[in-house]
Amino acid sequence: MTLFRVSVHIVPRKGLLDPQGKAVTDALHTLGFSAVADVHVGRHLIIETQATDAKAAEASVKEMCSRLLANPVTEDYEIEAVKPV
């Protein structure tokens, strides 16, 4: 078994109203960043987990996302990096 560090992004599902993202967009516009088209505020998790290989680590984190870390009704997740620690 090897210790892997897995990085996960969880974001509000596209098309759903994202008032936090809109508030940040408005604030950036106020600061003069008028080129900003859209912002989405989500969560970033870094999970350290034992697994036989990177593929198994990713599969395990996928299951964690579907069972707890992301709400299947309102959120999407993306597993970004799986690296041995």
Add this chain to the structure above:
Amino acid sequence: MKVGVITFPGSNCDEDALFAIVEQLQEDAVLLWHKDHDLQGADVIILPGGFSYGDYLRSGAIARFSPIMQEVVAHAKRGGPVIGICNGFQIACEAGLLPGALLRNNSLQFRSMPVTLRVESTDTVFTNAATKGALLTMPIAHGDGRYTADEDTLDRLEAEGRVVFRYVDSLGEPTAAANPNGAMRNIAGIANESGTVVGMMPHPERALEPLLGSTDGLVLFQSLLSAVRA
């Protein structure tokens, strides 16, 4: 009737719910700790308001895995009545007892105020003594109350008469201005298929005596009593 009120770490309306049952309805009630494995013979479960587990991850997401929730889900599956109020509604959705989810208010503000609700369904254990179309005043106090579900789920809820309460204005119209959190279709409360599980953001247990500004929450508890005794 014996009511079990669940106390999670961070619950803050559990004592209010207990007070409502014991002092105002003169019925038996017991507080059940989140680590308990036994409903102690409760006929009805109240999932109270608050901030269970600090709302970590998402409101209600962690509470759903507590030992007592396994018993509550089993009770609900047997047809036992469950009402989730505020954070309890969020927990009921996370636990899969009710469809959908409660997201951050569209205003991004915590809203603590009285709201007007229209009774949309009397076909539940908690509204059978109410009148369809009646307007009730109750307080809300939440930051994550925007009911959200996909269009198919919303259509099914409407078709099956499972939308229990809607936010409306003083004329009974579900306007955007009367919607305190941006809930889809102004939904304030819903029921499961059998009408035995109800989730709602407003607080009926805080609307039981004139001193608190409204007694409109009483009808939910009267409905419950008549359903349990029937």
